[in-house]
Amino acid sequence: MDDATQEQLTNAQLHEFLRRMLRIRRFDETAASVRTKSIPGSLHNSIGQEGEIVGACMALRNDDYMTGNHRSHGHPIGKGVKLGPLMAELFGKKTGVCQGKGGSMHLAAFDAGSLGESGIVGGAMPAAVGAGLSARLRGTDQVCLCFFGDGAANCGPFHETLNLAAIWRLPVIFLCENNGYAMSSPQVLTTSVSDIAIRSISYNTPGIIVDGQDVLAVYYCVSKAVARARQGCGPTLVEAKTYRYCHHQELEFELPPYRSKEELEAWRMRDPIDILKTRMRIDGSVTEEELAAIETEVKEEVEEAVAFAQRSPAPDPSALLHDVFV
Ligand SMILES: Cc1ncc(C[n+]2csc(CCOP(=O)(O)OP(=O)(O)O)c2C)c(N)n1
Numbered sequence: 001m002d003d004a005t006q007e008q009l010t011n012a013q014l015h016e017f018l019r020r021m022l023r024i025r026r027f028d029e030t031a032a033s034v035r036t037k038s039i040p041g042s043l044h045n046s047i048g049q050e051g052e053i054v055g056a057c058m059a060l061r062n063d064d065y066m067t068g069n070h071r072s073h074g075h076p077i078g079k080g081v082k083l084g085p086l087m088a089e090l091f092g093k094k095t096g097v098c099q100g101k102g103g104s105m106h107l108a109a110f111d112a113g114s115l116g117e118s119g120i121v122g123g124a125m126p127a128a129v130g131a132g133l134s135a136r137l138r139g140t141d142q143v144c145l146c147f148f149g150d151g152a153a154n155c156g157p158f159h160e161t162l163n164l165a166a167i168w169r170l171p172v173i174f175l176c177e178n179n180g181y182a183m184s185s186p187q188v189l190t191t192s193v194s195d196i197a198i199r200s201i202s203y204n205t206p207g208i209i210v211d212g213q214d215v216l217a218v219y220y221c222v223s224k225a226v227a228r229a230r231q232g233c234g235p236t237l238v239e240a241k242t243y244r245y246c247h248h249q250e251l252e253f254e255l256p257p258y259r260s261k262e263e264l265e266a267w268r269m270r271d272p273i274d275i276l277k278t279r280m281r282i283d284g285s286v287t288e289e290e291l292a293a294i295e296t297e298v299k300e301e302v303e304e305a306v307a308f309a310q311r312s313p314a315p316d317p318s319a320l321l322h323d324v325f326v
């Protein structure tokens, strides 16, 4: 065990893990509920996957980098981006993190190190390696956390970026959010291996499997990978086993035909937020009053984010071609 795995977390830190997980869940539930009226385009929510997102993000510093994918709201929330400008971006408003030009799938907030989500599966992975290279060339000890799905592990950029990061020993943590499906295709029908982490062997890089429903297990595991990257020892592939409760897009709680009620219920029994709450109750790191206060605080934050988005102006048409390549 190294320092990261032995680190004792304070109550305040544990409360922050819970707060960020709840922010993701309430943000996504709320975005889906106002979608038809206020949000153009599609929405992919991370409900059920909050443990792996927050566990990984909490292992970073604010000046570290992060890239994501189409399941895109949880990552910046986990990294600490404010909810108001994120919600405004979904609404296509001028006050959004990308001035309303990115929308749900292309959120970026450079001040928090969130370099960009991407609607192209595997599309942000090269940018993560670029961020790692940039840190190396500038002589900083920053790292980049690269979120991607199990489906992306079957795309070219996965293999190219792992190889390049490995030969140049770049400070990148590849975090595979393995929720078992790529849209409606189960992993067993699309992927040559049952564990994505085993592919790290081809790139002479450590590959670790972690329980994505256990936020603290993810935190300790990614902390170790981050320490390794900061020391110049190169990338790590972390595979977090997790699950999305809803269908690929939106908030369809109705069971789609490609998975069973039993499967869904089994994962719900291991809900990442419930697991953390239970752990904190048992070890006495939170009181019932504190739990209720965190829930209320997050509910109010999300309500205020919606109100902010609603009252924000649309972008000026004259800004249409600013910040884009034509
Ligand atoms: C290059 C590319 N191919 C196909 C798609 C269509 N598509 C969007 S999401 C998705 C599945 C991605 O699955 P995974 O990487 O496991 O992420 P998850 O949705 O499970 O979080 C596909 C095939 C796309 N957006 N980009």
Ligand SMILES: [Mg+2]
Pocket: 149, 150, 151, 177, 178, 179, 180, 181, 182, 183
């Ligand atoms: Mg998937």
